[in-house]
Amino acid sequence: MNSNLSLQADLVPAIRSDSNVNKSHTHPIAGSMLILGYARVSTKHLSQATSIPNQVARLEAYGCHKVWKERASSGDSDRSEFQDMIAYAMKAAKSQSVCIVVSERERLWRNLEEQMIVLQHLYDHGIEFHDLAGKIEIHEPEGRLTTHILGAAAEFQRNLTIKKVKRQKAEARDQGLPLGKPPFGYQLSDDKRQLEPDPNTWNIAKEIVNRYLQGEGLHRISSWLLKTHGIKRDRASISRWLDSPKISGHQRYIITEKDGTCEKWVYNTHKALVTPEIEKSIIQRKKNNKAHCGNNQPLYAVSGIVHCKSCEVGINWSNQKEFRYGRCKGKFPKKCPHSGTVRADRVEQAIITAICLRADEIAEAILPPKGDRPDPEILKLEQQIQKKKQFHKENGGDGLEQDIWKLETELAHMRNQIDARHQNNERNNEVIQMLAQPTFWDGMSEQDRNLIYKDLGIVVWVRGREIVSVEL
Structure with missing residues (x-):
């Protein structure tokens, strides 16, 4: 079964x-x-x-x-x-x-x-x-x-009904006919073969687009629709409606086949609610919203790096300009026993202090000590080359010259890799010494600071108002 x-x-x-x-x-x-x-x-x-x-x-x-x-x-x-x-x-x-x-x-x-x-x-x-x-x-x-x-x-x-519906949908796709429920602002024509403007909601739909392009948020637009026109639409449905190609006059069909899912577009099938210029403006506004809301970049400097020591979960941060406060995300049934809030600026002070105190330690970890012994792989290659050269000098032979050349090429490549690693470590050391200067962080945006914290692998553990530890 x-x-x-x-x-x-x-x-x-x-x-x-x-x-x-x-x-x-x-x-x-x-x-x-x-x-x-x-x-x-x-x-x-x-x-x-x-x-x-x-x-x-x-x-x-x-x-x-x-x-x-x-x-x-x-x-x-x-x-x-x-x-x-x-x-x-x-x-x-x-x-x-x-x-x-x-x-x-x-x-x-x-x-x-x-x-x-x-x-x-x-x-x-x-x-x-x-x-x-x-x-x-x-x-x-x-x-x-x-x-x-x-x-x-x-x-x-x-099963017969499903087969019939699939056949009818395939025929409608081939003819460019509308499928599914008409989007807000449209209605089906009398013959059910085309979308046409709905006289009752067409102007309201245009007003939604105008309000969105003027910078009004989706939550406010949703409230305006409910209070003014009695139309209930949440933010998610309005966002999907703005993404729909139907308001631009096009039909898009999602076709599911055995080898996967694909899209089929039929352009200019009905009257467009928005022009191509307005459509580009909507797309740009959505990109700006994603960047501002932190989908592409973190919004706060300490986002994603601070965790509660008791609950081992993240921290929710308030959106205050002067002092940003964080509280544990732990809720019922695993409610955090510590109800205090931690300030983001104090967390950043602890992070910078930890970087300053451990700068020399990190530099010593990434830089090889002076007078370091050669790499054992290099020593092994050098010994093999020396033996083959000695054997070739005493006994001759044309095949050994090619073997010696391959080993020398491999040795040169390995030395170049080691030199590049040393140069990279020296640059990292310079960067760490620069990060250890408190003046380096002045004037830097929160997004840039957050990226540096995450690149360094910083994790901060707090317990209520107390900062327990900073891990690097």
């Missing part, structure tokens, strides 16, 4: 751990039966007969004591309400008779494999299963056979 079915993974351990499972499978007395209902739709674009309110009304009229409602695909194995209902039913079945009721079998599943798993769980717990067309005897061989046949037919119908 398919191991990725979350229902199987969630429910099987509960079944195995239950030692009081009802295996008698006797028919329950109607008066003492707990009746549970389940209503599901895939999308909101359904007929009135299959809508959630209609299903709930029919289930309540049948006598359901509790009804679970969900909007999800029948092929989705991770349906939270469905799993909650099954878990509730199995728990209640320990003390009373339980029956699960749906308006149609297709509301519960259209996947034969999942159906077999769920029915086995219901069978093991003595839970009855009804739909409004009639009772299904899952405790009898004939009823289980009928259920499996109907489940196979439902899965076949669902």
Whole structure:
């Protein structure tokens, strides 16, 4: 069976751990039966007969004591309400008779494999299963056979629907037709084959673009939309809308194939909300926002290098100009026992002090001591060259000259590498001595200081207001 079915993974351990499972499978007395209902739709674009309110009304009229409602695909194995209902039913079945009721079998599943798993769980717990067309005897061989046949037919119908939808989407892509929900400011034409401006939201959409280009933040734009026009849009949806090529008059299709995912563009398919110049301005504004918010560069000098010694997590920093304060990120259930805040300027003072105190130590670690012994690899090569030259001088031979030349070339390359390493170490020493000067840090931006701290591998440990240690 398919191991990725979350229902199987969630429910099987509960079944195995239950030692009081009802295996008698006797028919329950109607008066003492707990009746549970389940209503599901895939999308909101359904007929009135299959809508959630209609299903709930029919289930309540049948006598359901509790009804679970969900909007999800029948092929989705991770349906939270469905799993909650099954878990509730199995728990209640320990003390009373339980029956699960749906308006149609297709509301519960259209996947034969999942159906077999769920029915086995219901069978093991003595839970009855009804739909409004009639009772299904899952405790009898004939009823289980009928259920499996109907489940196979439902899965076949669902697979045909998926195949039809994929074919229609491919045809729409080839013709450059719109797919999915129209973006804000647009609506589908009468023939559903083109996007056209929505007279109710077109001017509002233009105002959103103007406000964004004038420097207004996405949060403020979202609040303005809600207060002024009663339109609820969060910052993430507005940001995605600004990135959409549809507002520039183009269609973009995401095509998933066996060998990967690709994009297909069809240009100038409908009226554009923004001109190419405005589109470039939006892209530039987004780049500036990312740089300012620290996606490309850190915002504070001590970002990412200070950690709480007690919780071993990072520090949240306040956005104050004069003194920036940091507090441990540890929250419930691992709440930090130290409620104090540490100042960023004092952390930087501790970092610079540690660099000044350890400058000589770091320089000695990276620079070789005077009178250092030669590299053993170089000594080995020199001895080999000397032996081959001696042998060639005494015995002659044309092949040895080429071997000697290769060894000498390798020796020269190794010496060049060692010289370059020594020069690099000397430059590093000069840089460290320069960093040890307190005046070096005057006038440097926080982003540049943070990059230097991270290049040096600095980690600062704090405990509340106390700076515990600075590691280099």
